[in-house]
Each structure stands twice: as C-alpha cells, then as structure tokens.
Amino acid sequence: MVPRWRNSCSGKTPPRIDSKSRLAINTPTQSKQKKKTVLKEALAKTLATFGYRISRIPQAAALVLPDDFEDETKQTIRRVAPYTMTSPERLYGLVQAVDHVVRHDVAGDFVECGVWRGGSIMAAAQTLISHGKTDRTLWLYDTFEGMPEPTEHDRSRSGDAKEKFDVVKISEDASDWCRSTLDEVKGNFFSLDYPKDKVRFIKGKVEDTLPADMPDNIALLRLDTDWYESTRHELEHLYPRLAPGGILIIDDYGHWEGCRKAVDEYFAGLDRAPLLTRLDYTGRMGVKPY
Numbered sequence: 001m002v003p004r005w006r007n008s009c010s011g012k013t014p015p016r017i018d019s020k021s022r023l024a025i026n027t028p029t030q031s032k033q034k035k036k037t038v039l040k041e042a043l044a045k046t047l048a049t050f051g052y053r054i055s056r057i058p059q060a061a062a063l064v065l066p067d068d069f070e071d072e073t074k075q076t077i078r079r080v081a082p083y084t085m086t087s088p089e090r091l092y093g094l095v096q097a098v099d100h101v102v103r104h105d106v107a108g109d110f111v112e113c114g115v116w117r118g119g120s121i122m123a124a125a126q127t128l129i130s131h132g133k134t135d136r137t138l139w140l141y142d143t144f145e146g147m148p149e150p151t152e153h154d155r156s157r158s159g160d161a162k163e164k165f166d167v168v169k170i171s172e173d174a175s176d177w178c179r180s181t182l183d184e185v186k187g188n189f190f191s192l193d194y195p196k197d198k199v200r201f202i203k204g205k206v207e208d209t210l211p212a213d214m215p216d217n218i219a220l221l222r223l224d225t226d227w228y229e230s231t232r233h234e235l236e237h238l239y240p241r242l243a244p245g246g247i248l249i250i251d252d253y254g255h256w257e258g259c260r261k262a263v264d265e266y267f268a269g270l271d272r273a274p275l276l277t278r279l280d281y282t283g284r285m286g287v288k289p290y
C-alpha cells in the first residue's frame with residue numbers, strides 16, 4: 001500500500017511570522033491565502049499528534065515508471081493512478097495477468113476483494129478493453145464504507161492496525177481508513193467504456209457477502225482487503241473456484257502480517273499450492289497449478 005498519509009512528522013517547519021508581517025494590511029487574495037494556510041497548519045498539527053503528515057497525491061503525469069514497462073501499460077497505469085494506492089509494479093503484474101488469461105483463454109470472471117476507489121480493477125478492465133474482450137463479468141467486493149475492525153493478527157512493521165483503526169473508526173464495520181463510497185467507485189469505474197451489465201458491485205463485509213453472492217468460475221482473483229479474517233474467508237470460498245491456469249494476486253502479503261498468515265495457513269492445507277512470486281515488497285502473484 002502506498003499510503004496517502006505517511007506515518008511521519010517530518011514536514012517542513014512553517015515559516016515564522018515576524019512583527020512586520022503581522023502588521024501588514026492584506027489584500028483580499030492574501031487574506032484568503034492566509035486563511036487557507038492557517039487552516040492547513042491547524043489540520044497538520046492535529047494529525048501530527050497522531051503521527052501523520054499530509055502529503056500531496058502525486059500527479060499521474062509526473063509518475064516515473066520503469067523503462068521496461070510497455071508504453072500502453074504505462075498509459076494504463078497513469079490513467080488509473082488517481083484511483084489506486086497500489087504500486088506501479090503491482091499494477092504492471094495485474095496487466096500482465098490479464099494479458100495472460102486472455103492469451104491463454106482461461107475461462108472465468110475477474111474478482112477483486114477490496115477495491116477502494118476502483119483503480120486496480122479499472123486497470124484490469126482497461127486491459128480487457130485494449131484486447132477488445134469485454135465479455136467477462138467483473139465482481140467488485142467492498143464495504144464501500146472503509147476498513148472494518150482488525151484483529152490482533154493485523155500488524156505491520158510500523159505498528160498495530162487496531163491503534164490506527166481506533167482513531168478513524170466510525171463503527172465496527174466502517175471507518176475513514178480507505179473509505180470510498182459506492183457512488184464514487186461507480187463514477188470512477190464507468191469513466192471507462194466497460195459494459196455496465198458486466199460489472200457487479202457487492203457491498204458489505206466479505207465475511208457476510210461470501211459465499212452467498214459469487215461467480216462459478218474465476219480467471220483472475222485479486223485479494224486486497226488487508227486483514228487476516230477477510231483474506232482467509234476469501235481464500236476459502238473463492239480460491240476453489242479459480243480455474244487451473246488462473247491468476248491469484250495478493251496485495252498485502254509483505255505488508256500486513258495477518259494477510260500473510262491467512263495465505264500461509266490456507267495453502268499449508270492444500271496438496272498443491274501455487275508459487276507466489278514477489279511483485280514488490282508486499283504484492284505476490286501466482287498461477288493456480290493445473
């Protein structure tokens with residue numbers, strides 16, 4: 001996850017106002033600007049007490065992408081960058097995965113659990129559009145109300161998820177952590193030209209919506225709900241429906257201990273587990289064995 005809020009207080013020290021500036025009479029534009037700065041500083045100060053710093057979301061056009069990425073893939077990554085928190089490397093892996101299942105005719109729908117603003121599934125849809133293959137159904141699972149409560153398993157190197165959750169909590173099942181509403185996601189997604197009747201938005205915790213509402217056959221399964229319990233639940237219900245030759249992507253294996261535990265436990269119980277290769281420090285991708 002590339003966090004919008006970095007866990008650091010190392011922002012620039014605001015410039016000191018000397019007595020001369022304080023006495024100066026401001027124009028309306030200067031006053032407006034000053035009000036904005038004061039508000040921003042107050043917000044930054046409040047967040048700093050919780051260990052967070054405000055940083056600007058990088059402009060898509062300014063994204064520096066590795067030279068070996070194909071031009072079309074670079075375009076796709078730039079197109080979806082405002083709507084995703086995953087890295088260019090993980091997006092590149094996703095585009096490769098879509099190319100693979102299309103080229104090898106792996107039958108089945110695409111599933112993403114944990115869509116946030118929709119950027120990753122938009123990258124998958126854009127790649128299908130580029131192939132002229134828009135007949136697969138895309139299943140988008142999310143609370144559309146932010147991250148639900150984590151358990152004691154959900155820790156990263158930078159701390160316990162529960163500590164952060166308690167600050168941003170709205171209820172046990174909702175928070176301001178990775179929150180994006182259903183309307184917002186639909187607006188983002190349908191800025192692409194993918195057929196509306198081929199997209200299913202499943203709202204709620206996956207622990208409640210699965211297995212009641214899920215596809216029979218899956219060609220690409222992307223898991224990105226971060227926590228132990230949801231990841232375990234997704235694997236138990238969805239992995240058996242992933243076609244041999246289909247692709248599994250785990251977004252948070254390296255970052256969240258609970259996610260890694262869920263994946264390791266689940267595959268320890270199977271005779272044939274896929275080799276999950278590293279996309280970056282946290283993302284993993286594998287092909288389901290035949």
Ligand SMILES: C[S@@+](CC[C@H](N)C(=O)[O-])C[C@H]1O[C@@H](n2cnc3c(N)ncnc32)[C@H](O)[C@@H]1O
Nearest residue numbers: 084085114115116120142143146205206225230
């Ligand atoms: C890290 S974000 C997903 C990032 C996204 N895939 C992207 O491309 O940027 C995690 C998402 O998972 C959702 N989520 C977390 N736990 C969930 C659960 N148990 N059931 C459904 N959605 C969940 C959150 O609402 C959030 O939108």
